Amino acid sequence: KRILIFASGRGSNAEAIHEATIDGRVNGTVVGVICDHADAQVLKRAERWGVPSTVLELKSFENKSAFNDAILEAAKSYQPDLICLAGYMRICGENLIHAFPNRIINIHPALLPSFRGLHAQRQAVEAGVKVSGCTVHFVGTGLDDGPIITQVAVPVYDDDTEATLADRILQQEHPAYVRVVTAFCADQLHIEGHHVSGMH
Numbered sequence: 001k002r003i004l005i006f007a008s009g010r011g012s013n014a015e016a017i018h019e020a021t022i023d024g025r026v027n028g029t030v031v032g033v034i035c036d037h038a039d040a041q042v043l044k045r046a047e048r049w050g051v052p053s054t055v056l057e058l059k060s061f062e063n064k065s066a067f068n069d070a071i072l073e074a075a076k077s078y079q080p081d082l083i084c085l086a087g088y089m090r091i092c093g094e095n096l097i098h099a100f101p102n103r104i105i106n107i108h109p110a111l112l113p114s115f116r117g118l119h120a121q122r123q124a125v126e127a128g129v130k131v132s133g134c135t136v137h138f139v140g141t142g143l144d145d146g147p148i149i150t151q152v153a154v155p156v157y158d159d160d161t162e163a164t165l166a167d168r169i170l171q172q173e174h175p176a177y178v179r180v181v182t183a184f185c186a187d188q189l190h191i192e193g194h195h196v197s198g199m200h
């Protein structure tokens with residue numbers, strides 16, 4: 001399968017997915033990276049992998065809709081079977097979601113539907129929850145919603161900060177995302193309404 005990655009920054013989830021394609025855990029290839037920040041670390045990774053990337057920055061466009069059109073065109077040019085949002089800090093345009101139904105996956109560093117949006121780990125620490133984690137889900141048109149594919153829980157300790165909790169969650173994000181991409185590429189995921197079966 002052809003995997004296209006959308007990322008905005010560091011790209012450690014992207015790296016985990018790419019590694020899994022190289023060592024054969026995932027039956028697929030990362031065919032491209034689309035990034036909305038010219039100085040993002042993920043672009044250096046893509047270069048190292050020998051994978052093409054496209055940079056599209058909102059500020060270079062007249063408005064959001066022109067940006068969304070360009071994102072869609074770029075995405076189509078890679079002919080992806082699967083789009084993985086991996087630290088992509090934007091809400092996808094509806095044009096993209098409609099063009100790739102049930103083919104866009106996101107990872108969020110909280111147990112959805114809790115703590116949607118930015119700074120999910122900080123939200124969890126501030127709320128005083130004792131368990132948080134990460135969620136991999138198909139992307140719907142709302143913010144961090146869409147059918148949940150898998151979740152992994154981690155404990156939240158009394159002395160956690162946003163940074164220590166984020167580290168603990170990130171360690172679970174990489175294998176969780178890889179397991180989902182593996183299952184997707186093996187055609188093991190089935191969506192019925194809001195429910196996904198085929199893994200846990």
Ligand code: GRF
Binds near residue numbers: 012086087109
């Ligand atoms: C991860 O915590 C991911 O869940 C969130 O943004 C972070 C991205 O990290 N959406 P990286 O760019 O994959 O290293």
